[in-house]
Amino acid sequence: MKVVILVLDSVGIGELPDAHLYNDTGSNTLGNIVKALPDLKLPNISRLGMGNIDKNIGLRPDSDPLGAYGKAIEMSKGKDTTTGHWEISGIVLDKPFPTFPKGFSKELIEIIERKIGVSIIGNVVGSGTKIIENYGEEHLQTGKPIVYTSADSVFQIAMHEDVIPIARQYEICEDIRSLLKDPYEVGRVIARPFVGTKDNFTRTANRKDFSIKPIYNTILDNVKNEGKEVVAIGKINDIFSGSGITQWKKTTDNNHGIQETITYIKQDFDGLIFTNLIDFDMHYGHRRDVEGYGKCLMEFDRQLPMLMKELKSEDVLIITADHGNDPTASGTDHTREHIPILVYGKSIKKGVNIGTRASFADIGATITDMLDISRPIHGTSFWRTIQKE
Structure with a gap:
């Protein structure tokens, strides 16, 4: 059955x-x-x-x-x-996963940057398509991952596949997942890969969610x-x-x-x-x-x-x-x-x-x-x- x-x-x-x-x-x-x-x-x-x-x-x-x-x-x-x-x-x-309607704290971002070995950009709340539209070109120029969140309990990272290979994108997400303990323990860390050029960025099917274990x-x-x-x-x-x-x-x-x-x-x-x-x-x-x-x-x-x-x-x-x-x-x-x-x-x-x-x-x-x-x-x-x- x-x-x-x-x-x-x-x-x-x-x-x-x-x-x-x-x-x-x-x-x-x-x-x-x-x-x-x-x-x-x-x-x-x-x-x-x-x-x-x-x-x-x-x-x-x-x-x-x-x-x-x-x-x-x-x-x-x-x-x-x-x-x-x-x-x-x-x-x-009995309690919801935490959300960050104003973005993540400066202290957390600094800890993450030290862990992954690169500065990040963004750290804002917004729609993924708007995020890559607004920050995609800067990411292409600097190689810095774009961090954003939403009203959901998520820590999302948008990275261009030609700038940061998929395997490395997933490694970055795993490193961040390991750092997010209470009170930052969001439900999901999400890799949001994208491709394309300015005014023509599109997200790919290589999205991957890194959830906390049940x-x-x-x-x-x-x-x-x-x-x-x-x-x-x-x-x-x-x-x-x-x-x-x-x-x-x-x-x-x-x-x-x-x-x-x-x-x-x-x-x-x-x-x-x-x-x-x-x-x-x-x-x-x-x-x-x-x-x-x-x-x-x-x-x-x-x-x-x-x-x-x-x-x-x-x-x-x-x-x-x-x-x-x-x-x-x-x-x-x-x-x-x-x-x-x-x-x-x-x-x-x-x-x-x-x-x-x-x-x-x-x-x-x-x-x-x-x-x-x-x-x-x-x-x-x-x-x-x-x-x-």
């Missing part, structure tokens, strides 16, 4: 009860896109029950949905990628410890720092992620396939591109049946998200939202409403019941509710 988790990165479905604490009142990534784009068509994900979850999503409810459906609240503090994925896998954080065992560890496979597709391996993972594939975009997921569904093994589809968040959410986000959703929806038909009779597909990133909101930050839960497979009851789950971790607890392994510390399984007799 395989359980396939597809994380539609940032496809939240409405503000959480505490959204006001994060300045996210009114956020609803999917719902506000549907509202803004009257011609948006998502027939396949709607057929699974997405429109049945909540009327505020704005999709027409299906009269006989193919899957079980519901939504989940984030118990952890924060609204970043690492926190969301970790909670899905069974870790609930603070205790996740469902990935539990699946692996039972001798089953854990396949990480997209940035999943980076998010978990390789913990509990037996195989991994880096991807260039959503299409590549879907194709790799299908490739592994076809293989003969028991275990977990954990896929992150990043385009929604990276290309459209942070850039507040409503139309582009909508087109990306429709492209995923068109490809969904191709993936579903490859599932074997015992396999289960779970479609969810890790946070929101409402492209109609102000700023460029993630938004604090519920995540959808859609569960499909021949062993799953059709049309079951699992309601509003108290934690993303309920997904992980349910998966461990599906695979008959030990449960994570957090989460309540809904397996008996959706399992066919």
Whole structure:
């Protein structure tokens, strides 16, 4: 048996009860896109029950949905990628990863410069595309890495591939990761390689995230410890720092992620396939591109049946998200939202409403019941509710 988790990165479905604490009142990534784009068509994900979850999503409810459906609240503090994925896998954080809305301290930057042997430029908050537009030429002239952050808990370093080779870029990130201890222990250090010349800089697919290691065992560890496979597709391996993972594939975009997921569904093994589809968040959410986000959703929806038909009779597909990133909101930050839960497979009851789950971790607890392994510390399984007799 395989359980396939597809994380539609940032496809939240409405503000959480505490959204006001994060300045996210009114956020609803999917719902506000549907509202803004009257011609948006998502027939396949709607057929699974997405429109049945909540009327505020704005999709027409299906009269006989193919899957079980519901939504989940984030118990952890924060609204970043690492926190969301970790909670899905069974870790609930009682404090958020630190953020640096004014950049990093002079003292920290000096420590980093001594460690990596070169001065840095930037140390500002901003969008990655604007960062290389503003600092790219100076970087080409001086060879100094560009450091920046965002409203997320990240330390990002942009370096031109012709100036600093990829291997060295990764070494620099690893050195910085080793230095970032409390109170600077961000969720991720991210290499952001780019190429090109002035007025034509573009980021490449050689991005790499250096996350902190999970603070205790996740469902990935539990699946692996039972001798089953854990396949990480997209940035999943980076998010978990390789913990509990037996195989991994880096991807260039959503299409590549879907194709790799299908490739592994076809293989003969028991275990977990954990896929992150990043385009929604990276290309459209942070850039507040409503139309582009909508087109990306429709492209995923068109490809969904191709993936579903490859599932074997015992396999289960779970479609969810890790946070929101409402492209109609102000700023460029993630938004604090519920995540959808859609569960499909021949062993799953059709049309079951699992309601509003108290934690993303309920997904992980349910998966461990599906695979008959030990449960994570957090989460309540809904397996008996959706399992066919």
